[in-house]
Amino acid sequence: MAQVADKVAEAQRRERETRQQLDSPAIDRGPYDGDPEDLAEQWVARHTEWRRIAALxxxxxxxxxxxxxxxxxxxxxxxxxxxxxxALARHAAWQREQQDARDELKAQLWLPADVSRRLRAIAARTGLKPEQVLAQLADRVRMDDNGALAVDAFTPR
Structure with missing residues (x-):
């Protein structure tokens, strides 16, 4: 019971100090101090919880x-x-999305008219968009030791 009373007193003191800090100019705060409003809210909540425990x-x-x-x-x-x-799971998912976004490549490609017509015809026959055909083509490309690019025959799907 004495330890809980000490915690109530400490939380009350810290709540008072953080409220005073909110009233002080920002210049008086150190460069590594967190958000004083958030800290004040945390101490108010802790003080309330310790009082609840003491009353219980x-x-x-x-x-x-x-x-x-x-x-x-x-x-x-x-x-x-x-x-x-x-929150941790959402943050981890967000980080994965951010990493995936950094790893993605979005490119605008200008093709000669004859190549563009062939690409559109291939895409129309396969039911894909031209960008999807190019993505599948890029996915299958490989480079040999001399730096030459090659793609084995494949059917876009």
Whole structure:
């Protein structure tokens, strides 16, 4: 119970300090300080949670806090963990998309009229767009030791 009381007092002090920091000019803050509004909100939430725990322990007569007996706190912890895991998964997916976007090549290609007509005819016969035929062609190209490019015969699909 004494440790929880210490945590309540610490959270109250930190909440007060971060509120004061919000009122101070930005020049007084160090270059590595985070967002003071976010920090203030975090300490308000921590202070509220420690007060809830202290009230729960006092109301239930618990000499020691137990997460297993704190149904509400355990539920919130599981929800926070699920949110964190979801955010991490979304961030990882976003990073993969960004990497894929960096690896992609978008090119604008100007072809002579006769080559363009042949490409369009091939695309029409296969039901593909001309860009898709070129992408499949590029996917199959290989370079030999002398730097010459070659593509084996293939049917666009």
């Amino acid at each position: 322990m006092d109301g239930q007569g618990w000499p020691v806090y137990s997460t297993e007996r704190d149904v509400q706190g355990s539920t919130w912890a599981r929800e926070r963990d699920a949110q964190r895991e979801g």
